Amino acid sequence: MTEHVYKLVELVGTSGASVSDAIQNAITRAAATVRNIKWFEVVQVRGEVKDGKVGHYQVTLKVGFTLD
Amino acid sequence: MTEHVYKLVELVGTSGASVSDAIQNAITRAAATVRNIKWFEVVQVRGEVKDGKVGHYQVTLKVGFTLD
Amino acid sequence: MTEHVYKLVELVGTSGASVSDAIQNAITRAAATVRNIKWFEVVQVRGEVKDGKVGHYQVTLKVGFTLD
Amino acid sequence: MTEHVYKLVELVGTSGASVSDAIQNAITRAAATVRNIKWFEVVQVRGEVKDGKVGHYQVTLKVGFTLD
Amino acid sequence: MTEHVYKLVELVGTSGASVSDAIQNAITRAAATVRNIKWFEVVQVRGEVKDGKVGHYQVTLKVGFTLD
Amino acid sequence: MTEHVYKLVELVGTSGASVSDAIQNAITRAAATVRNIKWFEVVQVRGEVKDGKVGHYQVTLKVGFTLD
Amino acid sequence: MTEHVYKLVELVGTSGASVSDAIQNAITRAAATVRNIKWFEVVQVRGEVKDGKVGHYQVTLKVGFTLD
Amino acid sequence: MTEHVYKLVELVGTSGASVSDAIQNAITRAAATVRNIKWFEVVQVRGEVKDGKVGHYQVTLKVGFTLD
Amino acid sequence: MTEHVYKLVELVGTSGASVSDAIQNAITRAAATVRNIKWFEVVQVRGEVKDGKVGHYQVTLKVGFTLD
Amino acid sequence: MTEHVYKLVELVGTSGASVSDAIQNAITRAAATVRNIKWFEVVQVRGEVKDGKVGHYQVTLKVGFTLD
Amino acid sequence: MTEHVYKLVELVGTSGASVSDAIQNAITRAAATVRNIKWFEVVQVRGEVKDGKVGHYQVTLKVGFTLD
Amino acid sequence: MTEHVYKLVELVGTSGASVSDAIQNAITRAAATVRNIKWFEVVQVRGEVKDGKVGHYQVTLKVGFTLD
Numbered sequence: 041m042t043e044h045v046y047k048l049v050e051l052v053g054t055s056g057a058s059v060s061d062a063i064q065n066a067i068t069r070a071a072a073t074v075r076n077i078k079w080f081e082v083v084q085v086r087g088e089v090k091d092g093k094v095g096h097y098q099v100t101l102k103v104g105f106t107l108d
Numbered sequence: 109m110t111e112h113v114y115k116l117v118e119l120v121g122t123s124g125a126s127v128s129d130a131i132q133n134a135i136t137r138a139a140a141t142v143r144n145i146k147w148f149e150v151v152q153v154r155g156e157v158k159d160g161k162v163g164h165y166q167v168t169l170k171v172g173f174t175l176d
Numbered sequence: 177m178t179e180h181v182y183k184l185v186e187l188v189g190t191s192g193a194s195v196s197d198a199i200q201n202a203i204t205r206a207a208a209t210v211r212n213i214k215w216f217e218v219v220q221v222r223g224e225v226k227d228g229k230v231g232h233y234q235v236t237l238k239v240g241f242t243l244d
Numbered sequence: 245m246t247e248h249v250y251k252l253v254e255l256v257g258t259s260g261a262s263v264s265d266a267i268q269n270a271i272t273r274a275a276a277t278v279r280n281i282k283w284f285e286v287v288q289v290r291g292e293v294k295d296g297k298v299g300h301y302q303v304t305l306k307v308g309f310t311l312d
Numbered sequence: 313m314t315e316h317v318y319k320l321v322e323l324v325g326t327s328g329a330s331v332s333d334a335i336q337n338a339i340t341r342a343a344a345t346v347r348n349i350k351w352f353e354v355v356q357v358r359g360e361v362k363d364g365k366v367g368h369y370q371v372t373l374k375v376g377f378t379l380d
Numbered sequence: 381m382t383e384h385v386y387k388l389v390e391l392v393g394t395s396g397a398s399v400s401d402a403i404q405n406a407i408t409r410a411a412a413t414v415r416n417i418k419w420f421e422v423v424q425v426r427g428e429v430k431d432g433k434v435g436h437y438q439v440t441l442k443v444g445f446t447l448d
Numbered sequence: 449m450t451e452h453v454y455k456l457v458e459l460v461g462t463s464g465a466s467v468s469d470a471i472q473n474a475i476t477r478a479a480a481t482v483r484n485i486k487w488f489e490v491v492q493v494r495g496e497v498k499d500g501k502v503g504h505y506q507v508t509l510k511v512g513f514t515l516d
Numbered sequence: 517m518t519e520h521v522y523k524l525v526e527l528v529g530t531s532g533a534s535v536s537d538a539i540q541n542a543i544t545r546a547a548a549t550v551r552n553i554k555w556f557e558v559v560q561v562r563g564e565v566k567d568g569k570v571g572h573y574q575v576t577l578k579v580g581f582t583l584d
Numbered sequence: 585m586t587e588h589v590y591k592l593v594e595l596v597g598t599s600g601a602s603v604s605d606a607i608q609n610a611i612t613r614a615a616a617t618v619r620n621i622k623w624f625e626v627v628q629v630r631g632e633v634k635d636g637k638v639g640h641y642q643v644t645l646k647v648g649f650t651l652d
Numbered sequence: 653m654t655e656h657v658y659k660l661v662e663l664v665g666t667s668g669a670s671v672s673d674a675i676q677n678a679i680t681r682a683a684a685t686v687r688n689i690k691w692f693e694v695v696q697v698r699g700e701v702k703d704g705k706v707g708h709y710q711v712t713l714k715v716g717f718t719l720d
Numbered sequence: 721m722t723e724h725v726y727k728l729v730e731l732v733g734t735s736g737a738s739v740s741d742a743i744q745n746a747i748t749r750a751a752a753t754v755r756n757i758k759w760f761e762v763v764q765v766r767g768e769v770k771d772g773k774v775g776h777y778q779v780t781l782k783v784g785f786t787l788d
Numbered sequence: 789m790t791e792h793v794y795k796l797v798e799l800v801g802t803s804g805a806s807v808s809d810a811i812q813n814a815i816t817r818a819a820a821t822v823r824n825i826k827w828f829e830v831v832q833v834r835g836e837v838k839d840g841k842v843g844h845y846q847v848t849l850k851v852g853f854t855l856d
Contacts, residue, residue, distance in 0.1 A: 043164070045119055045122070045133055045134050045137040046119065046122075047120075048119070048120065049118075050593075051589055051651075052589065052648065053589055054587045054588055056587065060331065062587075063359075064365065064366055067361055069589040070589075077361045078361060081357075081358040082358065084761070084762070086760060086761040087743075087760055088758070089758055089759055089783070093744065093748075094743060094744055107119075111597075111599050111609055113595055115595055118594075127195070127196065127263070131291075131298060135293055135297070136297075139296030146293055147293055152218070153217075155216055156214070157213045160203060160204060160213060161200065162216075170594070171293070175595075181342075182323065182324040182326075183321065185322075185387065186387070186389075190383045190385070198383075202385050205385040206385075220285070222284060222285040224283055225271055225282055225284060228272060228275030229271070230267060247470075247473055249460065249461055249473055252458040256521065256522040256523075258520055258521070266519075269521055270521050300519070315396065315436070317394070318394075320392065320440070339772060339774060343772030351768055352774075353765075353766040374390070403495075404502055407497055407501070407502060408500060419495065419497055422492070422493040424693070425694040426693040427692055429691055433679070433680075434675060434676055443497070451531050451532065451572070452530055453527055453530070455528075467671070472705070475706060476705075485701045485704060486700070486701055488701060489696070490698065511701070515527075535603070535808065539631075543633055544636060544637075553636060554633055556630060557630040558629040558630065560829070560830070563811075563828055564826070564827055565828060565851070568819030607842060612841075615840030622836070622837060623834060623835065624837060625833075626832070626834065655735050655776070656734055658732040659732075660730040661795065662797075663796070666794075674791075677791055677793055723803050723810075723813055725799055725814050725818075727798070727799055728798040
């Protein structure tokens with residue numbers, strides 16, 4: 041019935057382990073201050089290289105949540 | 109004289125009635141917490157379909173306002 | 177529990193009346209052969225001009241539905 | 245038989261009433277100086293906000309017409 | 313010698329487990345009705361969030377196959 | 381009077397001879413199963429290289445046709 | 449020494465024969481009213497289909513010329 | 517009260533000195549034939565290199581003005 | 585060791601003097617309320633024209649900072 | 653069995669004759685220094701105009717080859 | 721103090737195992753001839769399908785390194 | 789008469805002073821190993837922020853040169 045309004049915030053999650061981990065880290069951080077997170081969209085995947093190996097994945101994502 | 113700085117926030121307005129309504133809903137919600145909204149830009153128009161009919165329009169827009 | 181797979185088909189709806197009408201026409205036509213349409217995304221809005229007036233709106237949209 | 249050449253001009257139509265109205269205003273203005281307008285393509289939809297309400301819609305569109 | 317024609321269909325695979333799983337789910341479903349799938353291209357990665365955790369990954373992909 | 385709905389399908393035509401040939405091959409194949417093809421739009425041109433020469437052109441195109 | 453200013457106009461050339469022909473037709477038409485055309489850039493290639501064959505190529509291009 | 521229509525023209529300004537200079541050169545040239553220029557948008561920045569140094573900046577911009 | 589999460593906010597800095605100045609103005613304003621700004625990315629450069637001269641540069645940028 | 657790595661280099665081929673010729677010229681030149689060229693992708697087609705006629709086609713393409 | 725210049729090369733890494741593996745394979749290969757690789761950016765994820773299963777992931781990425 | 793082939797390399801120039809300086813630094817570095825640099829195209833402008841001030845500009849550009 042009510043017509044929701046959602047907000048999108050752009051975050052960069054990082055992880056030394058995996059792309060999924062980087063996404064989850066960003067969402068976990070967002071969830072610490074925002075309620076009602078509903079979805080995310082990956083904008084870019086990049087990473088830092090150290091000694092010829094992927095050091096950290098850096099995933100830019102938009103996180104959408106309901107505005108009360 | 110002063111050189112303003114503006115901020116853009118990305119919102120998704122929804123409406124069962126129309127695209128215009130979805131835009132206005134997002135702006136109304138933003139105006140409840142932000143003063144000095146100056147403009148908006150439509151980023152995407154999508155919607156939910158129910159029983160072969162458009163249920164809700166979902167309009168992603170950026171809303172720009174002056175930072176005091 | 178089940179993990180759905182959705183299909184997106186690209187359609188162009190047309191209407192002499194309005195953009196919303198063009199969207200609804202495309203969805204109505206799709207619903208005649210496809211069950212479980214869930215959402216649409218507008219890709220492009222264009223139109224035909226006749227005698228200096230908008231003749232037909234032509235709205236390209238993607239329509240998403242569940243594959244059973 | 246003849247192979248037409250078309251020209252596209254980029255305009256911004258504005259309207260306090262609706263997106264459709266803004267499109268029609270741009271086409272009306274173009275038709276005052278150009279014959280044979282055939283089609284338009286919407287490039288961007290934005291608008292001005294006043295007192296938390298959409299003031300004017302500003303629709304950027306390309307208008308195509310036959311060069312004689 | 314023969315010059316093949318390929319078709320691309322756009323699908324959204326989902327998975328609670330991983331992005332790879334979502335891709336494989338979409339391809340498995342497509343393979344149930346289409347022979348000769350040759351390649352896929354990821355168009356978008358997004359997902360649903362529940363209780364501050366990634367619920368389902370939703371991967372939009374194009375799947376290319378040979379038309380006999 | 382009637383307001384048509386069109387469908388767009390994405391194909392890759394190939395040809396050892398030329399880009400035009402690759403386009404025509406895709407349309408010929410589509411015309412074998414679909415009536416009322418009205419237009420095409422080139423999405424991408426690529427090709428296979430063999431022994432330092434273009435082997436096959438691969439042209440991705442969208443083909444639009446009227447849904448009856 | 450002088451610092452030129454160039455203008456870009458967007459045209460659609462058409463030809464029943466080839467893409468190159470469509471480009472040349474647009475440039476020939478432009479050259480009838482504009483001097484000093486220097487370059488062109490292809491924006492889009494599409495075409496009309498008749499009876500399962502490419503009828504006309506329609507090439508959108510930007511044509512750049514020196515403003516005196 | 518009146519609902520303005522604006523036109524956008526695409527220009528390339530050049531300057532041996534700076535990007536800003538190239539922008540201003542294009543606007544100065546446009547202002548010689550068009551009244552009521554209101555805004556510009558930078559589309560691309562490129563330049564010519566001579567002897568390992570930037571020779572000329574070439575800035576493509578769209579210039580918007582009110583149609584009376 | 586810790587895996588940082590960054591946030592990106594979109595701002596428009598303005599300046600009558602230069603593009604660089606507009607960028608710095610936006611960052612200065614952001615730094616008044618946000619600690620740990622790390623980087624910026626220019627999204628768009630546009631400007632206001634007055635009497636045939638660039639009046640204000642308006643630079644849209646994303647500003648990235650560490651979330652504590 | 654082996655998992656190849658490919659490299660993409662960006663080239664601009666030119667030809668007074670045709671777009672195909674410009675593509676082949678770029679590939680021929682690349683093949684003079686690089687073995688194992690496998691594919692190309694057209695990035696942009698532009699050209700030089702002289703006396704109202706296409707002078708040279710300039711085709712930007714990416715050329716992919718296997719790294720041994 | 722010194723102002724570094726970086727170079728970006730575009731590679732396609734492949735792997736039968738995972739997207740991450742394909743990225744690492746490309747970086748490992750690059751590191752065999754280039755020192756000082758600093759970062760990568762994913763440009764595209766695609767793959768080969770065999771017997772209805774993902775055969776190889778093909779990840780196009782840009783790899784950035786310091787020029788000494 | 790001869791039909792040149794050009795190569796584009798992607799570089800990131802940096803400078804604590806200005807965007808122009810960052811461009812020139814990249815070109816100077818390229819000119820140390822490549823002859824016949826003809827043009828550049830700016831791909832992205834970003835920068836590092838330190839203590840609320842722009843630290844370094846980082847300009848990604850493509851540099852085009854003639855292959856002998």
